[in-house]
Amino acid sequence: MAAMPKAPRVSAQWRNVGRIVARRLGLSVFLLIGITTMTFVLSHVVPGDPVATMLGDRGTPREIARMRSQLGLDRPLPLQYASYLWNLAHLRLGTSIRTRRPVLKDLADYFPATLELSTCALLLSLALGIPLGIASALRRDRPLDHAARLFSLGGVSMPVFWLALVLLALCYGRWDILPAGGRLSDFTLPPPHVTGLLLVDSLLANDWVAFRDAAWHLIAPSICLGYLTTATLARQVRAQMLEVLNQDYIRMARGLGLSEPVVILKYALKNAMLPVITVIGLSYGSLLSGAVLTETIFSWPGIGRYAVGSSISLDFPALMGVTLLIAVLYGVVNLCVDLLYLVLDPRIRDGAAREIE
């Protein structure tokens, strides 16, 4: 007779989960150390003197030297690196050479705009890409599938700046149904600053005028930024769904007479989404860091534009801050993805399947 099931006891399972999480966090620490070293080295080996840029034509050699020692740039590199790490540990990211404000403050000002835009773009692509991928798989090789694939091809191959310009030319220039750029219209009073996310802040202040205006301003940049991700998602979901629909457990579920919506949206979708989650995580990371073009065209005061401004003026502390922020974001998003796998896949929870690396 069959023996007792080999299911690990609950405590053993949690120990397993704890071990995986701890290992994953441990890896993040190494990642952080690597990133800080990289940003420091890169920003200190590039040619160009930030102080000279800062002082411009007025800078006499004496003034430049004074400024350099004031900023600590005359000390040996290892010492600079040590103090950089020390400050980092205390969340002191230095002072921006360009804006002359603490970098942390700058980031706190610019980042919410990017976060809001990227999140809207991601939500838009989830809401469009996943149903599109499912429908495409279910109607394989029929007109709907072809249309969806054409749409996806556009998304993967159309340059963002071009799409942005077309959107602007039509929706603002010709029909005047969307704003030209910015986060709010000139005549709209911004809601009191709480999170820096205008949608959230206006909701908190119960200010529906500001909410509508902020949402209105988000439409075009979100479409622009989210199109590529929508296309990628639709393709991935379609491919995974086709694969899963061919599996015996789906034929079994159908053979048991379970209704088609339950089979597709519950039993098939969860399996199909498993590999897609990684793609979603990576996409979110690149949305957060890669909005430079979109932000520039829609004059969106986000981290991408801040980074561009900083690199033009060789603002090393600011650049290092931005790089660090993006690296940390990637790390956090990936961590979330890995934790999500633990929640969704019992095989990983039991350590039965390959562990997440």
Place this chain on the structure above:
Amino acid sequence: MSTLLEVRGLNVSFDAVRVVHDIDLTLERGETLGIVGETGSGKSVSSSALMGLLPVPPARVRAATLSFDGRSLLRGNELDLRAVGRERGRGMAMIFQDPSSALNPLFTIGDVLMAVIRRHRKLRGTALRTCAVELLEAVGLPSPSHILDSYPHQLSGGMKQRTAIAMTLAAKPSLLIADEPTTALDATVATQVLALLADLQRESGVAMLFISHDLGVVSRVCSRVAVMYAGRIVEEAPVDTLFRAPSHPYTRGLFAARPHLRLPSMLGERRVEHHERRALLAIPGSVPTPAQLPAGCAFHPRCYHATADCNARVPVLETLPTPPQALTGHSELHPARVACFHPVLNAPPQGD
């Protein structure tokens, strides 16, 4: 008994290639029919086609008659997927070959099992869980409530197949299609699962279509057997008749290829003296691919009895003129239907 499943002229093709040719099957209520054949003979494709589980392009399923429980499953002469969809579960349910791939890895056994019960038995709450536990007990699983909360990867192969059987029983089908349900299991576990299926069939009176490549397995569960070769039924007979007097050269070949069951002389008198008794005989050659079927009888290139007319025409399934009891001395043997121009009519030696 009344007819549960009636199939006339079933054809299945993938793109332009026909893999199942004009199959006729009739199944009474509570009857057990075995379908035997080598890999690629079309037995699994036919059953998946009946369940409407083939991906519809590229597959195409046509029939002259296809009725289940008195209801036609055709629209024109094509399989009506909607009509089949309505029969799945409560009408017909299917057990798959590999239980490891037939259970959803991301959901607990209880999740799927209870979804089936909810759908077909309209139970809720504690009654639902009780029913699930009872079903798992009925298929001989220990600590059922524990298994309800387990995931497939936490169970052994035999346990997985038992839970799969429990899931099909949950729908209370009137026809159970078992597609090589023991092939992926260890020999001892396979024997247990086979016994379980036979018991459940006897107790519940469910009709069963049992697909296997193993004649011995089929004989333990089924009362009637259809032998398939290259997409056609070549012989159909009650299990006793088939085992005492197999008439199609291919069927005889299958028996001869089974270890320690029949003598090599079953291949026909022309070959007897060339072989050691009890030697294991393989049928020469291999199953032709559906795209390149030989003309006439598809078996003729591998057949010891083939003559010129075998590659001219396709033999149809006909009741043998000679009653088999005249051959074997057994009374009460029902005649077989054979698709062959030269059925082997000599009595095989009795007693292994």
